[in-house]
Amino acid sequence: MDYRDRELLNEIQAGFPVEPHPYRVLGQRLDMTETEVLDRVAGLKREGIIRRIGASINSRCVGYVSTLLAAEVPSEKFQSFVQIVNACTGVTHNYERKHKFNVWFTLIASSQFEKERIIKNLSETTGVEIVELPAKRIFKIRVDFKF
Amino acid sequence: MPQMELDTVDKKILVALQGDLDDSPEPYEKMAFELGITQDEVIRRIKRLLDEGVIRRIGAMIRHIEAGIGFNGMVVWKVDPQCIEDVGNKLAAFREVTHCYERPPFGEKGGVLFTMVHAASEEGCMDIIKRMSEETGVKYYEILFSERELKKVSMTYFDEEES
Numbered sequence: 001m002d003y004r005d006r007e008l009l010n011e012i013q014a015g016f017p018v019e020p021h022p023y024r025v026l027g028q029r030l031d032m033t034e035t036e037v038l039d040r041v042a043g044l045k046r047e048g049i050i051r052r053i054g055a056s057i058n059s060r061c062v063g064y065v066s067t068l069l070a071a072e073v074p075s076e077k078f079q080s081f082v083q084i085v086n087a088c089t090g091v092t093h094n095y096e097r098k099h100k101f102n103v104w105f106t107l108i109a110s111s112q113f114e115k116e117r118i119i120k121n122l123s124e125t126t127g128v129e130i131v132e133l134p135a136k137r138i139f140k141i142r143v144d145f146k147f
Numbered sequence: 148m149p150q151m152e153l154d155t156v157d158k159k160i161l162v163a164l165q166g167d168l169d170d171s172p173e174p175y176e177k178m179a180f181e182l183g184i185t186q187d188e189v190i191r192r193i194k195r196l197l198d199e200g201v202i203r204r205i206g207a208m209i210r211h212i213e214a215g216i217g218f219n220g221m222v223v224w225k226v227d228p229q230c231i232e233d234v235g236n237k238l239a240a241f242r243e244v245t246h247c248y249e250r251p252p253f254g255e256k257g258g259v260l261f262t263m264v265h266a267a268s269e270e271g272c273m274d275i276i277k278r279m280s281e282e283t284g285v286k287y288y289e290i291l292f293s294e295r296e297l298k299k300v301s302m303t304y305f306d307e308e309e310s
Contacts, residue, residue, distance in 0.1 A: 001214070001215075009207065009209065009214065012206055012207045013204075013206045013207055013209060014204045014205075014206045015206060016205045016206040016207065018175070018190055018193050018194055018197070018205060019175075019190065020173060020175060020176065020186060020190070021172060021173060022174065022175075023172055024172070034172060038170075038172060041170075041207075042170065044207075047213065048210055048213045049209060049210060049213045049214045050207045050208070050209060050210075051207075051208040051209065051210050051299075051301075052166065052167035052168075052207075052208050052301065053167060053168045053205075053206065053207050053208070054164045054165060054166055054167055054168055054205065054208065054301075055161065055164035055165060055193075055196075055202045055203075055204070055205050056202070056203040056204050056205075056206075056208070056301075057161060057164075057165060057201065057202055057203070057302070057304060058200055058201055058202070058203050059302065059304070061199070061200060061201040062153065062161065062201065062304050062305070064302075064304065068248075068250065068261075070253075082297050085298075086297060086298045089303065089306075090302070091298060092298070092299070092300050092301065092302050093298065093299055094296075094297035094298035094299075095219075095293045095294070095295070095296060095297060096293070096294040096295040096297055097221065097291040097292060097293055097294055098291065098292045098294050099289075099291040101291075102294075103297070104221065104291070105297075105298070108302045133250040133251055133253060133261075134250065134251070135248040135249065135250055136248075136249045136250060136251070136259075137231075137235070137248065137249035138247075138248055139235040139236060139238070139239040139247035139248065139249070139260075140239035140244060140245075140246060140247040141203065141245070141246055142204075142245060143204075143209075143245045144242070144245070145209065145211060145214070145216055145245075145265065146242065147214065147215075
């Protein structure tokens with residue numbers, strides 16, 4: 001990844017143009033040709049740095065509910081717990097963390113009822129207590145890294 | 148936040164945008180062709196969905212570990228109830244903070260403000276967290292560093308309707 005890739009990443013994270021020729025517009029902003037932008041994006045995708053180009057959707061606006069869950073998982077149960085949790089399609093992020101509560105994951109579900117059902121089911125299947133910490137107020141959600 | 152009025156075409160556009168846009172120079176034209184509408188309509192609707200906040204952003208979703216930003220710290224701040232709004236806004240103003248929420252009390256300190264901080268190293272995260280503490284004057288906080296990313300995917304909405 002060279003400095004031109006970094007400039008492109010800074011620009012393309014949140015500012016992908018909604019216009020007929022988005023790569024040409026990006027090129028104009030970055031002083032690159034449309035072809036160079038397309039080639040660099042393809043390269044960054046090949047390297048696994050860009051996962052996809054698309055929309056980040058506000059789950060609440062489309063009628064879904066999201067929450068944060070934490071669990072204190074003993075080492076002997078760790079692998080099976082992670083496997084079962086990750087198999088759940090509404091689980092979008094899952095991290096092992098250096099804390100007594102060592103597994104933290106997010107869950108998005110189509111309704112409050114569905115969310116409760118999934119949490120109860122995960123807890124019963126794994127035999128691990130799951131703590132829910134739903135957002136009461138959102139101050140910021142903006143993934144905008146400086147590369 | 149109220150649920151927006153979305154018609155079938157809006158939903159089809161959202162379904163297309165939750166995946167990866169076509170690699171061609173004119174991805175919205177491709178989408179329009181597949182949806183059987185004009186490119187102008189696709190663009191007009193996407194802009195409306197952005198304005199209404201249904202779409203937060205259109206852009207590249209980046210695997211930050213692969214891109215060199217390999218560490219994240221979840222920091223839980225213990226804040227006086229009267230200061231939550233003020234401190235929350237100050238913490239959210241840091242560029243390195245991607246998420247800032249008020250949640251139910253957690254941990255030994257019972258902190259309620261949760262922030263996600265990203266950096267290339269744990270030390271880098273620590274530097275930012277120290278600045279956040281100085282800026283807000285909040286001294287009681289707990290850091291939960293990431294040990295390993297176990298899963299990271301984008302949500303698939305409207306799954307039942309589409310399948």
